[in-house]
Amino acid sequence: MHSMTQPAPLPLLVRCARCGESKDPSEFYAHPKNPTGCQSRCKACIKARNVERRAEIIEYNRQHRWEDQRVRMASDARRRDRAAHRASDIEAKDIFIPEFCPVTGEPMWHSVDGPAPWSPCLVRIDKTCGYVRGNWKVISSNALVLESEPTGMLVR
Numbered sequence: 001m002h003s004m005t006q007p008a009p010l011p012l013l014v015r016c017a018r019c020g021e022s023k024d025p026s027e028f029y030a031h032p033k034n035p036t037g038c039q040s041r042c043k044a045c046i047k048a049r050n051v052e053r054r055a056e057i058i059e060y061n062r063q064h065r066w067e068d069q070r071v072r073m074a075s076d077a078r079r080r081d082r083a084a085h086r087a088s089d090i091e092a093k094d095i096f097i098p099e100f101c102p103v104t105g106e107p108m109w110h111s112v113d114g115p116a117p118w119s120p121c122l123v124r125i126d127k128t129c130g131y132v133r134g135n136w137k138v139i140s141s142n143a144l145v146l147e148s149e150p151t152g153m154l155v156r
């Protein structure tokens, strides 16, 4: 019988499966289905893991966006189209960022610290339509200013 091996009353101390320390049950979040009534890991370990996971996600996003800024360019464009109730079909894989700005002829690259004159930007050709196939181009932020394009997107 279960009662022979599993004592019914809550234990005085619960051992954390992660750090291995035996702690007061109040140091654990509740888990009614466990025999101890506690989660297997203590609050401190769960909090530490959450902080760790958050740092991992931030680092992933930082690297991901740095490696392929087109992901951000496309999602920004789609968000703008959604906000303006325009059709939108732009995807990161469709975006080609030329080495040189087609307007100014100057080199383009993404800046780590935020928008810069040489940052590639998406700009719509027909302003009445959204970021749909054939209706956008990539030019430098500098060219955007020259074209006095008020709705252009600066890539951060």
Ligand SMILES: [Zn+2]
Binding pocket: 016, 017, 018, 019, 020, 021, 041, 042, 043, 044, 045
């Ligand atoms: Zn622990």
